[in-house]
Amino acid sequence: MTVLEPAQSVSVPLRHVEAELSRQMKAMQKGEETPLHRSCMSNLVIFCDQADQAQEVARQVPEIVAAHRARVLLLIGEHGDETDSGVSASVLVRQLSSGRNHQSFSEQVTLRASGGGISKLPFAVRALLIGDLPINLWWRSLQPPPLAGPLLYDLAENAQQIIYDSLGWLEPTRAVAATYSWLEQFEQGLRGGRWRVASDLNWRRLKYWRRLIRQAFDEAAAPGAIASAAELLIEHGPHAVVQAWELVSWITSQFGWKVQAGKVQQGLELSWQFQAQHGPVRVRIRRLPQGIAQVLLLRLQCKIGDKEGAVVIRLEEDRRLVVEQEGVSASPRTANLQPQSSAELLARQLSDRDRDPVFAQSMAIAQELAKSVLD
Amino acid sequence: MTSVMTDSEKVIAHEVTKSLVPQSCQLVIFGGTGDLAWRKLLPAVYNLNVEGVLPSHFAVVCFGLPAEGATQVDLDEYIRKRAKEGIDRFSRRSLDESHFSDFARSLFFVQGSFNDTRAYELLKAKLDALDQQFGIPGSRVFYLAVPPQVVHLCVEHLKLAGMIRDPSDTTSFTRVIVEKPIGRDLASAREVVRVVGSAFAETQTYRIDHYLGKETVQNLLVLRFANSIFEPLWNEKHIDHVQITVAEEEGLAQYDAESGNMLSTRAGYYEGVGALRDMVQNHILQVLCVVAMEPPWSLAPEVVRDAKVGVLNCLRPLAPADVDKYVVRGQYIEGEVHGQRARGYRKEVRASFESMGRDLPPASVHSTTETFVGLKLFIDNWRWAGVPFYIRTGKRLPKRVSEVAIQFKNVPQVLFNSQPGRPLEPTVLSVRVQPEEGLSMRIASKLPGPKIRIYPVKMEFNYNSSFGNESPEAYERLLLDVMAGDATLFMRRDQVDAAWKFVMPILDRWEQSRVRDLPEYQCGTWGPIEAERIIESDGRAWRNL
Numbered sequence: 001m002t003v004l005e006p007a008q009s010v011s012v013p014l015r016h017v018e019a020e021l022s023r024q025m026k027a028m029q030k031g032e033e034t035p036l037h038r039s040c041m042s043n044l045v046i047f048c049d050q051a052d053q054a055q056e057v058a059r060q061v062p063e064i065v066a067a068h069r070a071r072v073l074l075l076i077g078e079h080g081d082e083t084d085s086g087v088s089a090s091v092l093v094r095q096l097s098s099g100r101n102h103q104s105f106s107e108q109v110t111l112r113a114s115g116g117g118i119s120k121l122p123f124a125v126r127a128l129l130i131g132d133l134p135i136n137l138w139w140r141s142l143q144p145p146p147l148a149g150p151l152l153y154d155l156a157e158n159a160q161q162i163i164y165d166s167l168g169w170l171e172p173t174r175a176v177a178a179t180y181s182w183l184e185q186f187e188q189g190l191r192g193g194r195w196r197v198a199s200d201l202n203w204r205r206l207k208y209w210r211r212l213i214r215q216a217f218d219e220a221a222a223p224g225a226i227a228s229a230a231e232l233l234i235e236h237g238p239h240a241v242v243q244a245w246e247l248v249s250w251i252t253s254q255f256g257w258k259v260q261a262g263k264v265q266q267g268l269e270l271s272w273q274f275q276a277q278h279g280p281v282r283v284r285i286r287r288l289p290q291g292i293a294q295v296l297l298l299r300l301q302c303k304i305g306d307k308e309g310a311v312v313i314r315l316e317e318d319r320r321l322v323v324e325q326e327g328v329s330a331s332p333r334t335a336n337l338q339p340q341s342s343a344e345l346l347a348r349q350l351s352d353r354d355r356d357p358v359f360a361q362s363m364a365i366a367q368e369l370a371k372s373v374l375d
Numbered sequence: 376m377t378s379v380m381t382d383s384e385k386v387i388a389h390e391v392t393k394s395l396v397p398q399s400c401q402l403v404i405f406g407g408t409g410d411l412a413w414r415k416l417l418p419a420v421y422n423l424n425v426e427g428v429l430p431s432h433f434a435v436v437c438f439g440l441p442a443e444g445a446t447q448v449d450l451d452e453y454i455r456k457r458a459k460e461g462i463d464r465f466s467r468r469s470l471d472e473s474h475f476s477d478f479a480r481s482l483f484f485v486q487g488s489f490n491d492t493r494a495y496e497l498l499k500a501k502l503d504a505l506d507q508q509f510g511i512p513g514s515r516v517f518y519l520a521v522p523p524q525v526v527h528l529c530v531e532h533l534k535l536a537g538m539i540r541d542p543s544d545t546t547s548f549t550r551v552i553v554e555k556p557i558g559r560d561l562a563s564a565r566e567v568v569r570v571v572g573s574a575f576a577e578t579q580t581y582r583i584d585h586y587l588g589k590e591t592v593q594n595l596l597v598l599r600f601a602n603s604i605f606e607p608l609w610n611e612k613h614i615d616h617v618q619i620t621v622a623e624e625e626g627l628a629q630y631d632a633e634s635g636n637m638l639s640t641r642a643g644y645y646e647g648v649g650a651l652r653d654m655v656q657n658h659i660l661q662v663l664c665v666v667a668m669e670p671p672w673s674l675a676p677e678v679v680r681d682a683k684v685g686v687l688n689c690l691r692p693l694a695p696a697d698v699d700k701y702v703v704r705g706q707y708i709e710g711e712v713h714g715q716r717a718r719g720y721r722k723e724v725r726a727s728f729e730s731m732g733r734d735l736p737p738a739s740v741h742s743t744t745e746t747f748v749g750l751k752l753f754i755d756n757w758r759w760a761g762v763p764f765y766i767r768t769g770k771r772l773p774k775r776v777s778e779v780a781i782q783f784k785n786v787p788q789v790l791f792n793s794q795p796g797r798p799l800e801p802t803v804l805s806v807r808v809q810p811e812e813g814l815s816m817r818i819a820s821k822l823p824g825p826k827i828r829i830y831p832v833k834m835e836f837n838y839n840s841s842f843g844n845e846s847p848e849a850y851e852r853l854l855l856d857v858m859a860g861d862a863t864l865f866m867r868r869d870q871v872d873a874a875w876k877f878v879m880p881i882l883d884r885w886e887q888s889r890v891r892d893l894p895e896y897q898c899g900t901w902g903p904i905e906a907e908r909i910i911e912s913d914g915r916a917w918r919n920l
Contacts, residue, residue: 126899
């Protein structure tokens with residue numbers, strides 16, 4: 001399903017949004033006899049707190065709705081001037097490609113507020129949600145949800161899923177230290193048979209890394225590697241520290257290592273001392289000055305068989321992961337990555353509402369790691 | 376036990392399945408210059424005229440006093456101008472000059488006060504003259520679109536003026552339409568019924584509840600009894616609970632969108648009445664009857680009305696302790712509606728009385744009129760044993776929506792529903808009364824892909840998009856029914872009585888408790904937090920609408 005005709009967004013008073021949506025849909029209806037079909041699997045509420053973010057999201061929306069049809073409520077709440085200028089609305093109906101006998105449309109409502117007006121956004125959202133469909137909140141702000149305050153809770157009051165992206169988070173250490181407790185509190189304690197799940201797109205990005213790590217450290221592929229690990233190094237590009245952190249948390253939880261102490265060299269490196277069954281292991285997350293915002297390399301110094309060596313996994317050209325073994329003669333192995341845009345990533349997450357216990361477990365470890373460097 | 380239809384009942388059953396035939400008459404609207412006539416009744420008659428379904432011999436006469444400041448000398452022209460404005464603003468069909476002039480030719484005005492005997496003489500003379508002019512056989516439909524305290528005046532004067540025909544008259548008829556509210560408690564409702572009954576026979580009396588004229592409410596009967604899949608499931612074995620919501624965006628007053636100035640207010644009626652009397656006692660209980668009634672054995676009015684009153688008679692009475700537990704009221708405070716700051720109820724009451732130039736009644740200074748009611752009730756019969764009905768209604772809620780939602784029992788906790796704490800979204804059939812009348816069914820579906828992932832999807836039926844034209848307004852249908860003599864969709868006196876009987880323990884308990892402040896909710900939210908309690912304590916939640 002692709003999005004067809006480019007359409008024009010129309011500004012309307014908030015109370016006329018539904019009427020304008022209907023008007024635009026009618027206007028696009030080609031033949032009177034062709035049934036109109038509002039394509040909608042869920043309500044997608046997106047919150048941005050910067051204009052450039054919002055522009056980027058607006059460009060992504062067609063791709064998102066092509067994969068997961070939703071009524072999109074794009075909220076732009078810019079701080080700064082605290083005067084309340086109210087909430088303004090604009091409406092855009094897009095025609096999706098359709099079958100021979102029907103036409104389908106997706107709806108986007110953009111709501112803008114600034115300063116004191118931001119607190120009005122949840123009220124506007126309540127009036128525009130489509131009943132009976134799941135509500136997803138994409139918290140696109142770089143403000144980490146655990147530190148976001150009441151606005152997030154108001155926007156998420158009936159949401160089944162909140163999706164956030166820890167890539168580029170402000171205050172990453174403090175945010176990671178708060179995430180697990182926040183997850184527990186956010187996902188639990190709802191009454192009346194309701195439930196809610198929080199998902200981090202960064203965790204989803206690590207899917208191929210996790211799959212390949214499992215294979216690369218399999219006892220058959222790298223005998224004795226885990227039992228002899230001495231140092232784990234993870235390198236990442238700018239803004240990807242939390243992604244690296246999540247990967248470390250997952251690996252150490254899988255390998256059964258216990259954190260002993262940690263320290264931080266601001267902007268450069270995080271390091272921890274772990275205790276494994278076979279002895280101490282040093283773990284470092286190093287930020288590279290350049291590169292894409294991703295984990296770029298993982299190197300585990302260890303024995304492979306009875307030889308000193310290392311298992312290295314590196315990202316090549318943003319589309320392939322390469323596994324190499326140092327110190328032994330083995331051909332590198334590669335795994336191609338399915339290139340995934342942020343929009344695609346989000347669209348997939350929208351349909352995936354299962355709570356991932358492994359993520360929760362990893363974030364519990366991440367919290368311990370964060371506390372150890374904050375202490 | 377089998378029921379045997381008598382010959383006359385067979386005839387009735389046969390008659391009602393035929394298409395409605397409105398009979399020639401004059402529609403006399405008491406309060407013809409009022410808000411209801413302006414917004415609803417005259418636009419409804421105009422639409423019926425456009426559709427060509429009015430009787431061929433027909434006229435409309437508005438009776439009342441012209442609005443203050445009206446200077447029109449020609450009174451018929453005055454009402455035609457006002458009707459035109461109302462149609463232009465409120466009619467579902469846009470104003471068409473040629474249709475309007477056709478309609479206006481049969482629209483007249485008689486000026487007079489409801490307690491002025493002379494005015495009734497003038498009215499009678501005008502009606503008689505119009506009978507001659509339009510070839511109408513003396514039949515009348517009197518629509519009492521007047522405040523409840525005036526009803527007795529109208530009825531007594533109509534009787535005194537000899538304007539009410541005997542129900543046995545076969546050459547012409549007199550019918551009366553009585554608007555809500557019918558009383559403000561059981562005693563006063565009985566008094567209204569008695570007063571009207573002193574002049575009109577029950578067969579001549581049409582107590583209107585416009586909710587029952589809505590297509591979707593009527594479609595509930597069709598849905599239940601014309602489809603083979605629903606009725607077998609329509610009981611306590613398969614239904615987990617039912618939710619009925621009537622949510623209004625508007626508060627007490629209407630404001631100009633540009634200037635924010637108050638245009639009109641319902642404070643004079645609503646303050647001291649509240650949501651329970653305004654919505655629950657009539658509209659919601661009537662809709663509940665249609666949802667919960669047993670299959671009537673025919674569509675004859677009395678058969679359908681018997682089935683409806685059967686539901687009201689089975690409502691479990693609420694003891695004072697039940698009221699505390701199962702009923703929550705609230706009042707809106709300042710909040711946001713459509714991005715605009717909205718006043719709290721008490722402020723709105725004060726401003727309304729100020730704008731009406733009236734003193735604020737002492738009891739309203741610290742008003743405890745509820746603008747929200749949430750409640751749980753049970754229908755104690757075999758069909759509904761143990762099935763809770765959750766009802767909520769309120770003003771200044773986030774959106775205008777009225778619906779009935781039937782939530783079916785969840786599937787067993789095996790296979791796809793095996794995650795504890797993460798139940799699958801249950802199957803819900805939701806019947807939307809307004810806006811966009813229609814119905815939808817939420818079911819679970821597998822997402823495409825290699826894994827089995829369940830996602831709720833919604834199958835929708837929308838009246839407008841399916842049938843290509845807008846549904847008629849409820850008043851259109853109901854006016855036609857009165858002209859045709861079909862009382863199916865109108866409340867019989869025993870229904871009124873039974874509805875008040877259910878509501879009285881709540882009113883009594885509230886009266887007794889004398890609270891100074893009600894639970895509050897911000898404008899633009901779904902009611903007070905206390906409303907969650909009555910449903911969440913059962914492990915259920917109010918629906919996202």
